[in-house]
Amino acid sequence: MEIEELLISYANGERNFAAINLSEAQLSGVNLSSANLSKANLSVANLSRANLSKTDLSYAKLNVARLSGANLSEANLSHAILNVSNLILANLSNAELIEAALIRAELIRAEFSGANLTGANLSNANLREARLRQSNLSRANLSSADLRGSSLIAANLEAANLQGTDLSRADLSTANATNAEFRQANLSFCNLSGANLSGTNLRWVDLRGANLRWADLSDAKLSGANLAGADLSNANLHNASLVHADLREARLMHADWTDANLSGANLTGAKLHSVSRFGLKTEGIICEWLDLSPDGDRTQIRRLNPEEVRKFFHQTLPKIQIIIDAPLDHESHIILATAYYKIAQKYPPLSQPPTIKVGQRRTMLTFAMETDNQLFCAAFAAILPFADSEETQRNIVRFLQMLQVNNSTISLAKEQIRIQNVSDFLTERLSQTFQIKLMKPTLNIPKRLRFFQAPTQTVVCNSSDQTLPVYNHPNFGKHWVKSSSSFDPDDITTIKSAQYTLPESSIISDFVKNFPHSQS
Template identity: 50%
Template sequence: MESEELLKRFELVKRYTEGDRDFTGINLNEANLSRINLSQSILRRASLFITNISGANLSDADLSDANLNVARLSSTNLSRAILNGANLNVANLVRADLTAAQLIGASLIRGELVRCQLSQTNFSRANLTEADLREVKLIEANLCGANLSGANLRGASASSANFQGANLHGADLTKAELNGVNLIDADLRQACLQGVNLSGANLSGANLKWADLSGANLNGADLIDTKFNGANLNGADLRNTNLANAHLVHADLTETNLINADWVGADLTGAILTGAKLYLVPRFGIIADNISCEWVDISSAGDRSAIQQFNSPSEARKFLNHTPGLVRIVVDAVLDYSANITLATAYSEIARHYRAMSFPPNIEVGYRRTNITFRFESDEHLLPVAFLAILPFNDALETQKNIVAVSKNIASQNLNKNRIVQLYKGLNAAIDNLSEAKEMLQITLNLARETKFFQSPTQTILISSGQESLTVQSHPNFGGRGGKNQENKFSVPERQKVVDFLASFDYVD
């Protein structure tokens, strides 16, 4: 038997040395081809069952549809090789080099690929069920539609790889480097992703039901419509993520870092949120029924310097179903292009002096009127922003007088001293910045006062997070009310309405 194997090897080497490269359909089952050089050979449909090809050079070879089941290919050079449709089930590819190789539709069921070089390799639609891929290099590899169910990818490096639509059900990706990968619509149910690096990855539409992502890094990941039902995200880093419409039903978010995450539209029914870091996280537009949450960290650094405690599930639910406060200026005129430019210039300059206005307002232009709406997470910005936002309009002075009058009721509210000081500081900062802002905006304001849009009657309405509204100013001629002989008097809001409005503020201790 040994002499027969030697003969096969001798004849193959002889043909290759003489320049023959086409070995299509050759039968080399159980042959010993270790360390052989068959670079650039054509081995399509070749039978290499249980063949020893370890340490061989098969770079740039064409092994399309070849049978390499149970073959030994450890440390083999298969860089740029074509193995489309090939069978490598239970094959030993430990430390093999398949850089930029093509394995489209190939079968590597239970294949051993430990520490393989697989960067830029094309595994699209390949079957790698239960394959051992520990510590492999899959950088920029293409695994689109591949089957990796039950595969072991512990410690793998696959940054910028494409796993779109891949099946990773039950796969082990513990401490894998997957930053910037494409996992759109991938199946990661019950996968182990402990300590994995998925920063900047795209997992939109992916299925991670019952997956373990404890301690995982998903900073900046795209998680739109991702399914995390029953998933373990304990201590995970989800800063700056987009969780819009994500499914987090019964997910464990204990001490998860969600600073600056956007989860509007997410479903957190039955989720555990105790200790979650929620600074700059929207507290509206989510489903938070039956959640379990004893406290959350709302400090900017996530260092527990600001804690929000809850005495009951209903308190936690109310906190997470916060309604944003609104400042709405209704102008009795239609915004035109010229006025829009002036308004944008004015608000851009004002935002330099009051950072809370750095996000542009929502502008709705109707048939007769224009609505300018600013939205805020904290009610403390309502009075200062209304004070500054009205500045370009002719109604500015009277509106600002009314806002100051409203503020005189703050001290009478049943609030702690720090909150009262905070509210006063916000409004005083706006007043202090007014003269500087006016100086910088002098030319713009002069243009505004010559424009019909800014001369039109206005109505300034504040809506607290408690859904209590207060009209701080409404021009007597707003909506065509009054006549030419009517005196333009701006009335101060009724004291009881002011008291009710201030009492409705949502305060975070």
């Protein structure tokens, strides 16, 4: 069919031109919207600026075709062959391109928003500054493609192949790239904030200066990746592999990298405010200094020698232990659970119930804390149900007073400033917690219950695995009975508070010296 005959037929309402042969045809600017051109041969045809919206081009051959500026919105190009075609500035929004072939195609600034490119082959294609927002690229082959400056906001790249792809300065915020292949790709200065990269292969990827805030990188493979200067604030790096990764001066504030493998990684200058250090693999880690300031502005620099590096990255979970010199009975258990529920309403850090270990003669309550700076305030609140609460709380106040006094004798100015900052912060937090004492009568603890009247020990353990005894009743471990000729061994008198010998002030300073003073 000649071109003139085709256009006349279309103008007369004919739409079915399936399998038509229009190779090398000059169709620039034509309107074939909603036509059926499935299995048509349009190789080397000139369709620049043509209106092909809603056109069926499934299984069509468009090799080396010129489609620059063409309107292909909502067109069906599934299984079409567009290798080496020119689609510069073409509009393919909401188009169907399932398993289409676009090898080495020119797609600069093309519009693919909402398009379905599932299983499409775009290897070596030029997609610079293309718009692929909310497009479906699952299982697509984008290996060695040029996607510099492109927009892939909320795109689906699940199981896609992007090996060796250049995505520098591209926007993949909130994109789904689970189990995708990015090995040796260039993602420098790329926006991946909020992206799902769980299980993704990012080995040897260039992520310098990338924005990975709030990204999910759990189980991701980042061995050998260059993350220098990258922003990983609040990112999920649980169980991620960062073996020999470059994390120099990376922002990791509030990130979760529990069980991550950092063997051989370089963390010199990394910003680690509010980052837990539990369960990390750190053999051969390199770290000359860290930025622990809350804003990453180097106001809290910590320099580390090799031995200090090992200790710093083998953090233990901060915890509070209250040991009661009596076994826990069923009635006391119910009252204890109710009391801690009420306390948690006023003091959320105790919202997680304690683990309880009950022996024949004693009971141990263990409260796991998220940060060191919660220890003293949480202990102040956790002891509230017990008769020893007043003396234990008084000791906590004494500890902070001793910290202020002892700090003036420290000769090193930097250490003195750091401990002063921590002391001021803890004192401020404790003053905010102090009102919790007023709720003790509302806990309704019966005085007749031996469990709550028994002597206690309270110990806090920081993330460096240092322990500090807060209170130890002088009669802990001793049997208490009434002084009468006939007595019930369970009829225990109320314990009177007794003076407890406080630890030396230097021990308290050493315990808190590594606390970040503004950690929440």
